[in-house]
Amino acid sequence: MADKTILLVEDNPDDVTLTIRAFEKNNVANEVQVARDGVEALDFLFSRGSFEGAENPLPHLILLDLKLPRVNGLEVLREIRSNKRTRYIPVVVLTSSSEEEDLVRSYDLGANSYVQKPVDFNEFIEATRQLGLFWLVLNRTPPVDR
Amino acid sequence: MWHGEIKNRAKNGTYYWVDTTIVPFINRNGKPYQYVAIRNDITSRKKYEESIIREKKFNADILSALPGIFYLFNEHGRFLRWNENFENVSGYSALEISKMSPTDFFRSSERDYIRSRIQRVLDDGESDAEADFLTKDGNGIPYYFTGKRVELDGEICVTGMGIDVTQRKAAVDALKDSEERYRMLFENNPYPMWVYDTQTLEFLDVNSAAIRKYGYREDEFLSMKITDIRPAEDIEILTRNVKNTTSALSHAGIWQHRLKNESIILAEISSHELTFDGRDARLVLAHDVTEREKAAEMVRESEDRLRTMFDIASVGIVQIDARDGRLILFNQKYCEITGYSSEELKGVDVFDITHGDDRENDREMFRRAERGDTPLYINEKRYVRKDGEIRWVRVNASFIRDGAGNALRTMAVVEDVTERKLAEKAIKELNETLEQRIRERTIELEAVNRELEAFSYSVSHDLRAPLRSIDGFSQAILEDCYGDLDETGRDHLERIRTASRRMGRLIDDLLKLARVTRSEVRRELVDLSKLAEDIVRAFREQEPDREVTVAIDTDLNEKCDERLVQIALENLIGNAWKFTSKRPEAAIRFGVVQNGHKKEYFVGDNGAGFDMAYADKLFGAFQRLHRADEFEGTGIGLATVQRIVRLHGGQIRAESEPDVGTTFYFSLS
Numbered sequence: 001m002a003d004k005t006i007l008l009v010e011d012n013p014d015d016v017t018l019t020i021r022a023f024e025k026n027n028v029a030n031e032v033q034v035a036r037d038g039v040e041a042l043d044f045l046f047s048r049g050s051f052e053g054a055e056n057p058l059p060h061l062i063l064l065d066l067k068l069p070r071v072n073g074l075e076v077l078r079e080i081r082s083n084k085r086t087r088y089i090p091v092v093v094l095t096s097s098s099e100e101e102d103l104v105r106s107y108d109l110g111a112n113s114y115v116q117k118p119v120d121f122n123e124f125i126e127a128t129r130q131l132g133l134f135w136l137v138l139n140r141t142p143p144v145d146r
Numbered sequence: 147m148w149h150g151e152i153k154n155r156a157k158n159g160t161y162y163w164v165d166t167t168i169v170p171f172i173n174r175n176g177k178p179y180q181y182v183a184i185r186n187d188i189t190s191r192k193k194y195e196e197s198i199i200r201e202k203k204f205n206a207d208i209l210s211a212l213p214g215i216f217y218l219f220n221e222h223g224r225f226l227r228w229n230e231n232f233e234n235v236s237g238y239s240a241l242e243i244s245k246m247s248p249t250d251f252f253r254s255s256e257r258d259y260i261r262s263r264i265q266r267v268l269d270d271g272e273s274d275a276e277a278d279f280l281t282k283d284g285n286g287i288p289y290y291f292t293g294k295r296v297e298l299d300g301e302i303c304v305t306g307m308g309i310d311v312t313q314r315k316a317a318v319d320a321l322k323d324s325e326e327r328y329r330m331l332f333e334n335n336p337y338p339m340w341v342y343d344t345q346t347l348e349f350l351d352v353n354s355a356a357i358r359k360y361g362y363r364e365d366e367f368l369s370m371k372i373t374d375i376r377p378a379e380d381i382e383i384l385t386r387n388v389k390n391t392t393s394a395l396s397h398a399g400i401w402q403h404r405l406k407n408e409s410i411i412l413a414e415i416s417s418h419e420l421t422f423d424g425r426d427a428r429l430v431l432a433h434d435v436t437e438r439e440k441a442a443e444m445v446r447e448s449e450d451r452l453r454t455m456f457d458i459a460s461v462g463i464v465q466i467d468a469r470d471g472r473l474i475l476f477n478q479k480y481c482e483i484t485g486y487s488s489e490e491l492k493g494v495d496v497f498d499i500t501h502g503d504d505r506e507n508d509r510e511m512f513r514r515a516e517r518g519d520t521p522l523y524i525n526e527k528r529y530v531r532k533d534g535e536i537r538w539v540r541v542n543a544s545f546i547r548d549g550a551g552n553a554l555r556t557m558a559v560v561e562d563v564t565e566r567k568l569a570e571k572a573i574k575e576l577n578e579t580l581e582q583r584i585r586e587r588t589i590e591l592e593a594v595n596r597e598l599e600a601f602s603y604s605v606s607h608d609l610r611a612p613l614r615s616i617d618g619f620s621q622a623i624l625e626d627c628y629g630d631l632d633e634t635g636r637d638h639l640e641r642i643r644t645a646s647r648r649m650g651r652l653i654d655d656l657l658k659l660a661r662v663t664r665s666e667v668r669r670e671l672v673d674l675s676k677l678a679e680d681i682v683r684a685f686r687e688q689e690p691d692r693e694v695t696v697a698i699d700t701d702l703n704e705k706c707d708e709r710l711v712q713i714a715l716e717n718l719i720g721n722a723w724k725f726t727s728k729r730p731e732a733a734i735r736f737g738v739v740q741n742g743h744k745k746e747y748f749v750g751d752n753g754a755g756f757d758m759a760y761a762d763k764l765f766g767a768f769q770r771l772h773r774a775d776e777f778e779g780t781g782i783g784l785a786t787v788q789r790i791v792r793l794h795g796g797q798i799r800a801e802s803e804p805d806v807g808t809t810f811y812f813s814l815s
Binding site for chain 2: 018
């Protein structure tokens with residue numbers, strides 16, 4: 001289980017730190033790769049731009065914020081789902097937004113889950129624990145050519 | 147022998163009478179051959195005789211010339227003398243009369259009376275009588291008889307005259323009649339009348355109408371002068387008038403009269419001069435015209451007012467000859483509308499000042515109304531003013547018709563509606579551009595909405611992130627540096643965490659309120675009972691330890707927006723749940739009441755309640771009636787509920803009492 005990697009697409013460094021801390025608190029030891037905006041996330045996934053030739057292994061779970069500089073989370077999601085290699089990767093939208101429209105569009109574009117980041121850090125830890133348990137332990141995905 | 151009296155003429159021209167006897171001497175043949183005349187001058191005797199004869203003839207002439215009948219009879223009733231008239235009037239011959247007695251000429255009923263009058267003549271020397279004189283053919287003629295006792299040739303006689311009084315009697319009767327008529331006319335006249343002495347001005351007679359009208363008794367009137375019933379200021383002119391009135395009949399005009407009760411009336415006076423008991427007087431008829439004058443004054447005022455209204459009316463008023471369309475009468479405003487002076491307008495054909503494009507239609511409408519096809523003529527058309535300016539007018543006309551129904555004249559009210567017409571035109575143009583403007587406006591609004599949504603999105607996303615950092619890192623410090631912190635430091639960090647979590651809830655509630663505000667109401671039939679039950683179940687699951695008695699009326703169905711009403715009920719039931727948290731036996735009730743014709747739903751509790759003095763703050767955003775350490779809350783929930791209720795066209799109100807409980811009533815239409 002620990003060999004499964006996580007891609008965290010998050011522009012807020014505080015949230016990055018707190019998310020990683022929450023994983024640690026839950027003893028999720030999986031490698032967390034961080035992309036700080038949509039472009040970086042896509043470059044990472046498709047080995048483009050600054051990741052040209054890097055041949056990164058595809059993550060087993062993508063935690064995707066929606067409000068991102070340059071290319072936003074929904075566009076990233078659309079790209080992920082329209083690409084044959086990445087289309088089955090579980091994407092959990094992890095966002096501050098409680099807008100119904102965001103929720104609906106996320107699912108329209110093929111999000112696997114939609115989690116609103118709680119302000120209460122204890123709740124956040126609990127949410128992270130459940131996420132890790134479900135997506136990294138319980139859930140099974142079609143085989144992906146990594 | 148011849149004997150005679152011969153009148154001879156003397157040489158000196160005078161006459162003398164001679165008694166002459168002529169004796170003839172006759173021969174054997176019987177023929178006179180000689181005459182002897184014996185003459186005796188009898189002139190003086192003849193003169194005496196002539197005077198007797200003249201006297202007799204004179205008496206006879208007088209008797210026959212008398213207008214009446216003459217009679218002389220002795221005390222035994224034998225007629226001795228009478229005149230021709232007696233025979234003519236009575237119809238009896240002289241022979242007949244000589245055999246009759248005086249009483250024979252009267253009806254038997256009057257004979258005693260006549261006898262007694264004759265006796266009086268014989269006793270006292272003279273008397274008279276009035277009775278009908280009976281003629282031979284049976285008629286009775288009213289006669290007045292006089293009688294005087296005379297002695298004639300030693301006999302006691304009665305002589306006298308009778309005068310036909312038919313005329314006089316008729317005159318007396320007529321006079322009596324006329325007096326009665328006068329009295330009746332005077333006394334019973336409905337108008338006050340009086341007679342006054344033109345010298346002394348004293349009242350000589352008044353009728354009962356005057357007594358009634360003026361209030362004075364008859365004896366008061368008769369001790370007054372006509373100046374006494376006049377106001378002081380009129381007396382001078384009155385006395386002058388009385389002196390100067392020369393005509394027998396005069397209308398003195400209308401005067402002020404003062405009644406006994408001091409009130410003043412207006413009396414129209416007619417008078418006629420007459421002699422009253424031998425005094426120069428005037429008969430006066432006074433007609434109280436106070437009311438008539440008042441009415442006339444009112445009519446004058448009313449006419450003045452109408453005239454004034456006509457003149458100063460803010461609409462044109464015009465009278466038109468229906469036969470040729472020419473203006474007969476018009477007011478100032480009409481001149482102003484048309485721009486012509488009243489001199490210029492006289493006789494102008496109304497169609498000539500009508501705009502050429504409107505003329506045909508106007509004429510047709512006018513003719514239709516004139517024929518009676520349409521009850522009224524109402525038209526809006528254009529006038530071309532004298533200065534060429536075009537004015538829109540609304541003309542409302544009716545027709546004055548003769549007995550046969552032919553229109554004679556038209557009375558029209560002409561209103562200048564140019565401003566209104568221009569406004570209508572502007573409105574029409576405005577309407578045409580309105581849709582375009584709405585489209586533009588909608589696009590603008592949509593843009594604003596999008597901006598608002600973007601704003602909300604930012605808020606929801608960007609405001610929460612720092613709070614998460616604050617809470618998260620506070621927690622991190624508490625965990626990682628627990629040993630380095632004393633009790634106060636740890637307490638402060640906890641406070642930071644509490645505050646940030648509270649702010650998170652505030653943001654969530656605000657976003658909810660914003661979303662509700664933007665919502666459109668989509669009505670469908672909603673089972674409110676079930677909705678409430680689901681909400682209560684969720685609360686029970688969150689706080690399974692609480693014991694709350696919840697009563698929900700069944701079958702509460704309402705056409706409303708389910709999603710919005712759910713939010714409202716969550717808030718209301720949530721409040722009830724929260725504010726009963728300190729009650730050992732908490733109770734919540736959801737139901738419906740009929741308030742007039744309005745259905746009101748209610749959510750009631752037996753919770754903390756509040757002071758109704760603050761009820762006006764209840765529905766304002768961020769308004770709280772309890773401290774945060776008593777009951778948590780953001781103060782946005784009820785603002786959201788109110789928005790939802792209002793979006794449904796309903797109303798919400800609260801009834802509460804501290805420590806007894808609160809009930810919210812709301813309608814959804």
